[in-house]
Amino acid sequence: MFAAVYAIFLAATVAVLRGRRRLAMGLTIVGLVAALAVFRSYMTDSLPLSF
């Protein structure tokens, strides 16, 4: 799951290098939303929070 979100950020960095601005920005926003969803899943009371 985490690797998949990192892969989105990796795709965004490659898009920057290749000069694809809109794609890079879109992928970064999608990556942040995905990261927020992962963060949210670790905030639920049903999971032990002992980081």
Next chain:
Amino acid sequence: MAATRHPRGAVERINALCTIGACLPIVGAIYEQFAGSELPCPLCLLQRMAFLGIGIGCALNLKFGVRSSHYAIVLLSAMFGAAVSIRQVLLHIEPGDPGYGGPVLGIHLYTWTTVLCAFTITGTALLMFFDGPRPSAPGPRRLDGLERAAVWLLVLLAIANVALAFAMCGFGWCPDEPQGYWLFGGG
């Protein structure tokens, strides 16, 4: 669209340094992961993502010219990093709690993240004062030495994090306190 040359100003130089600056906490965290044998927790992995987002925002300024939408990426990433790190600070705020992992220069990595994200938000707001009218850049720029190094460092760190996250957690969720690498039979 072909990359073109454009004059660089102080703001572009600062963005190149900020791209490298966003990479440094990730480099430090990976160093701690191997040299200190400290496996990152899920919240630690999310904080690395925030720094990647900050780096991408600065890299967009390098490649396409300074725009407020690029700073928005930096600010959103820094706010996400601050939210995650403050959450982790609060988890360990009880007196006597040793915290997660060892301290670096006296404070834990997640507390460093809180400090760095606060600096990033403040610094970005200050940089936006200088986001005045500029010569329009019709397309992507050709990166010079420092800028190219900064963006490539970001790409390499993103590759390293994909590999490390997959090695630790595979296709599933990461455990709260990882004990080993899923890929090598631990975890």
